[in-house]
Amino acid sequence: MAPGRFAGYKTTLIMLLPTQQVAIVGGGPGGLTLANLLQQAGLMVRVYERDIDRNARVQGSPLDLHEESGLAALRKAGLMDAFKTHFMPDADHTVIMNPDAEVVFSNSEDKRPGFGDAGFRPEIDRGALRNILLDALHPETVVWNRHLRSMTPQGAGWQLQFEEQDAVYADFVVGADGARSKIRPYLTDSQAFYSGITMIEGLIEDAAEKIPFLYTVLRGGKIMGFGDGINILMGQKEAGAVGFYFSFKADKQWVSTSGLSLNNRNQLLQWFKSRYTGWNPVWQELLEQTALPLIPRPIYCIPPDQTWPAQANLTLMGDAAHVMPPFAGEGVNMAMRDALELAAALTSGTDSSPATAIAAYETSMRSRSAEKALESLQNGERMHSETALDTMTAFFKGTVAIQ
Ligand SMILES: Cc1cc2nc3c(=O)[nH]c(=O)nc-3n(C[C@H](O)[C@H](O)[C@H](O)COP(=O)(O)OP(=O)(O)OC[C@H]3O[C@@H](n4cnc5c(N)ncnc54)[C@H](O)[C@@H]3O)c2cc1C
Numbered sequence: 001m002a003p004g005r006f007a008g009y010k011t012t013l014i015m016l017l018p019t020q021q022v023a024i025v026g027g028g029p030g031g032l033t034l035a036n037l038l039q040q041a042g043l044m045v046r047v048y049e050r051d052i053d054r055n056a057r058v059q060g061s062p063l064d065l066h067e068e069s070g071l072a073a074l075r076k077a078g079l080m081d082a083f084k085t086h087f088m089p090d091a092d093h094t095v096i097m098n099p100d101a102e103v104v105f106s107n108s109e110d111k112r113p114g115f116g117d118a119g120f121r122p123e124i125d126r127g128a129l130r131n132i133l134l135d136a137l138h139p140e141t142v143v144w145n146r147h148l149r150s151m152t153p154q155g156a157g158w159q160l161q162f163e164e165q166d167a168v169y170a171d172f173v174v175g176a177d178g179a180r181s182k183i184r185p186y187l188t189d190s191q192a193f194y195s196g197i198t199m200i201e202g203l204i205e206d207a208a209e210k211i212p213f214l215y216t217v218l219r220g221g222k223i224m225g226f227g228d229g230i231n232i233l234m235g236q237k238e239a240g241a242v243g244f245y246f247s248f249k250a251d252k253q254w255v256s257t258s259g260l261s262l263n264n265r266n267q268l269l270q271w272f273k274s275r276y277t278g279w280n281p282v283w284q285e286l287l288e289q290t291a292l293p294l295i296p297r298p299i300y301c302i303p304p305d306q307t308w309p310a311q312a313n314l315t316l317m318g319d320a321a322h323v324m325p326p327f328a329g330e331g332v333n334m335a336m337r338d339a340l341e342l343a344a345a346l347t348s349g350t351d352s353s354p355a356t357a358i359a360a361y362e363t364s365m366r367s368r369s370a371e372k373a374l375e376s377l378q379n380g381e382r383m384h385s386e387t388a389l390d391t392m393t394a395f396f397k398g399t400v401a402i403q
Pocket of ligand 1: 027028063147176179318319330331333335
């Protein structure tokens with residue numbers, strides 16, 4: 001995105017919401033980054049999160065943060081030192097394997113970039129990122145075990161209703177509650193569409209012991225195994241664990257219609273043999289060793305042309321606003337860029353009212369995220385095409401530019 005009006009916003013504040021209560025619903029990377037930025041600017045912020053407490057398991061692959069978005073937001077929040085303490089220095093080690101489990105590309109001998117180098121995208125475990133963002137907030141900021149059910153207009157703000165908890169009032173609400181946002185319908189009827197790709201996610205603790213061959217190849221980074229329209233993606237996690245995804249094209253309802261129980265190891269092994277026919281048994285070890293159940297992840301994407309009229313006391317950010325396939329590594333970066341821009345809109349003094357500030361933020365956010373959503377869809381098609389192994393290998397070798 002072009003630097004534009006939100007780059008380098010002033011911290012001499014003419015705040016739009018100086019005495020009002022801001023409720024951020026959802027304590028993912030987007031919501032917690034926004035909470036940090038608003039709190040540092042002096043706003044009264046609460047984050048309402050459905051997880052029971054901060055120790056709830058954070059699933060998912062490590063996240064690579066980009067200079068103009070994820071890293072820019074952390075820098076603005078003063079959290080780069082904490083990030084440098086916790087990032088995973090070897091996570092950009094990248095290996096491509098074929099179904100026979102032969103390495104066809106590895107950057108292990110290359111000099112890889114570091115902080116200060118162009119194009120460096122340091123990676124961090126999701127749990128570590130969440131902890132950095134939580135530790136920087138005032139202790140009472142996040143209200144755990146608050147699963148938002150619905151909202152009703154009240155006065156100039158909103159009454160938030162939670163499952164089995166008392167309702168609370170907020171003057172201004174930010175929906176940061178992820179892909180299945182309960183808040184999004186209060187702004188738009190537009191819904192994300194199924195991308196045609198489903199992933200199933202697993203986690204292996206003590207991976208050095210349980211999957212020794214793949215773990216040795218992994219070397220703290222990531223492995224991408226590409227086959228004929230199907231693939232396996234895996235990456236290092238904290239504390240010697242490895243996360244993986246089986247990723248393939250499937251009908252939208254595959255999770256319910258396939259008859260496959262993601263909690264039944266024998267069924268999973270049979271499914272692997274029929275769906276990943278001819279793949280080396282070394283890949284099968286992932287299913288033999290993983291914790292169960294696996295997590296189904298049908299991959300959705302927002303309509304790139306989505307729009308809605310701005311409201312003065314409600315907005316969206318992150319996946320709630322623009323869920324997209326993970327194949328360009330942009331989801332979390334867009335969420336954190338949203339935090340940066342929304343905080344700027346509310347605190348920089350550029351806009352005279354919340355309505356104009358929100359309208360400007362949302363216009364920029366939709367345009368920027370639509371571009372990344374299209375890129376993510378295109379990458380998803382390439383990674384699940386019949387020529388994925390050759391195309392992606394050529395890309396990583398630098399002989400093909402993927403637009
Ligand atoms: C399989 C997969 C792999 C991915 N890999 C990458 C990657 O490599 N790089 C990348 O950049 N992105 C990746 N993404 C996308 C990335 O995870 C998201 O874009 C990012 O987490 C969005 O952050 P967020 O804060 O908007 O939402 P989320 O991370 O979804 O956080 C939302 C929070 O809201 C809470 N919540 C939800 N509903 C409610 C409710 N009703 N009430 C209260 N709280 C609620 C949730 O518990 C959660 O804590 C991947 C996504 C998937 C599915």
